Amino acid sequence: MAETVLQTVALRRTFGPLIAVDNLDLSVEKQQFYGFLGPNGAGKSTTIKMLTGLLRPTSGEVHILGRNLASDSVEIKRRIGVVPEGLSLFERLTGAQLLNFVARMYGLSRATAAERSAELLEFMDLKDSADKLVADYSHGMKKKTALAAAVIHGPEILFLDEPFEGVDAIAATTLKRLLQRFVARGGTVFLTSHVLEVVERLCSHIGIIQTGRLVASGSLEELRSGVKVAGHDHSPLTLEEIFLQVVGGARQDAEVLSWL
């Protein structure tokens, strides 16, 4: 039986009267490439923040690599890598200084930190901008830097919040290559994304959240078999069709702004 590396039990987060995440029970196994989908405001980012210690849950539990996040956060943080929503970069450092700094924060020696920083800058095609301030980077370059910072210490699980948002095709290919290699070597990825084609191509398992509740979860095949679309032929359903069916579909033409 595969090892469960991420599990949430009745995870809940409220902001005043608003319930952002409601009794979420998630389970992700080792070496899964888990795509966490949902419409805007469904609770994806809130969930990933709670999973990575950036936000305290109102109630419920998070277990990562068999440990409770509330009581064992330091050990968990050592073993996970995160690309958060706002990227959380120190923008007044250069790309090289930032990676070096992050590596040392994870306890890597000065020599190893410098060596891995160089390798990652080379891999991410950032070596020509290594001594440029992160503040002066383009959005795609910042995303690549954030991903490099997330993997520099060799984590076991990666949490990525919208890693492909605002990234050009070349940078996206680099990121995908890195993530696929990471999973192939035994890592687990938990990502949120709006780009359904990318999720469909990369992810082995998918969870769909709507108004804070998990409304569908499983492998792509399991989702396909569980969703029926009226008038659809016998070709396999795309993730977009499944997604729209689960969360309620798109607006009809008549509903679109008449003046536009």
Added chain:
Amino acid sequence: MRLRWQLLVNSLRRPGRRAELGLQILWFLMGASLVLGGGIGFFFGAFGLLRIGRGDLLDLLLWAIFLIWQFAPILFEGYSPGLNFREVARYPVSFRVMFFLSAAYGVSDPAAIACLFWLLSFWLGLAVARPEWAIIAVPALLLFAVLNLFLSRIVVGLFERFQSTRKGRERMVLVMFLFLILMNVVQMNATRLATKRGFKLPPWVNQALTSIRDFSPPGMALHTFLFTGLSALWSFAGLLLAALFLFLLLRKQLRRVYQGEIYAEAYKVRREMKIHQGWRFPLIDDVTAAIVEKELRYIRQTFRLVLQVLYPPIIFLILAFNTPGWTRLFAGRPQSLLAGTAAFMLMSVPNLSYNVFGMDKEGFGRWLLSPPPLRKVLMAKNLTHGGLLAGLYLLVVVVVQVLTGVGLVPVLTVTVGFFAVLVIQLCAGNIVSVHWPKRIELTRMNSRMASNAAGLASLVVMMPLSAIIAIVILVSHYWQLPWLPLLCGAVILAASLKLYSYVLDWAARYTWEHLEEITGNLGA
């Protein structure tokens, strides 16, 4: 005005900002008293000078207004939320509207409001003393105000442009630093020479000063109503020309912003990538060293902080080497000079340590994602700031020791006192930093280094401490107990270290319990 008001109202939506507003009102009342007092001074200054028949000196009052209007927004940080006009240019506004907005925004700057009020007081003084000037002075003073407004907008624009690049910031540190030192050297020497009997300025200096006074905006504004006939007309024309020139300059500057000029340094691509290993410091572990390195790199890019940190020891050195009677000064009570320098240095702590996450902005989240506990992060930040000040202080101690051979006990007493106050200041800094965090924009002139609460907290900390120090010194003198200050200093230092450890735990806990508020305020 409406825009500034809206920015203020919106900023209150964030938690903790209401308390900030209360403090802001307190600061406003203090500032308003200062402005009102200044107004009374300008009224009686103008009135008095005319009454004693020294109308030719009125330009000195206008000089004061001119210098405050131009330098106050640069030397002191803004006291209200700011607006970046590069963002305004994104909206469908015509250039004319944008120009008008920029000028109107400049009028609502606190320094501009104060200067306009003083100018009005000055005019009232004129009108009461010489009613025949009341009307004729109006266009000259109005033009003088417009000229000041244009110039201040140009100066702020230029400084923002410098601040937007790393190189620009570094150059600005150097220029401001040299300027401040030069001002101090000039001021000290001028005071010395002025008190010298029979001293007179060389004729060429006098002539140059007269020319500057005559052809400067304050001089030309004054001559418009002080002189009559053609001379007055020439002065008005000169003032008008200067205002027109500044208008065109501001127009050119804003036009560039309107057309989307982006201030960014040209970047030279390196052929070889060089990754340096991180810094290492004696006696501290690698994680702490990494945080200290990051903090020092950030401080190096903040010219105001660099200035504030370096200014006290530099002034001390100037005092030590520039005063002819320095041997006398040192021979008398060198420990007093040392204590004064220490106190001066401690005044820069609030700017360094009362908003420790402010410069991290979005990067704040990185501290939460990384394994080192927040207690360690805070301690490393404090170590950087405290270490920097302690290093500079010890440098001053060495200079004093070499120059005067002052006894060990006085030096030790001042040093123990310095470290005790430093640790207490760092404690207060940690509390304020997590309670009232404030996002700092390095590229904006009006971004303050800490919240309004920080200034008040610093006063709350320093006032009782100063009282305790004063009492200890008085008791030690009265009862002839020379060892008492050292003993008290050591006790306070021990107590402050214990307090520091407690505050670190509290601040880390508080941060976790108020993550959303803090990240919201820092924009992380």
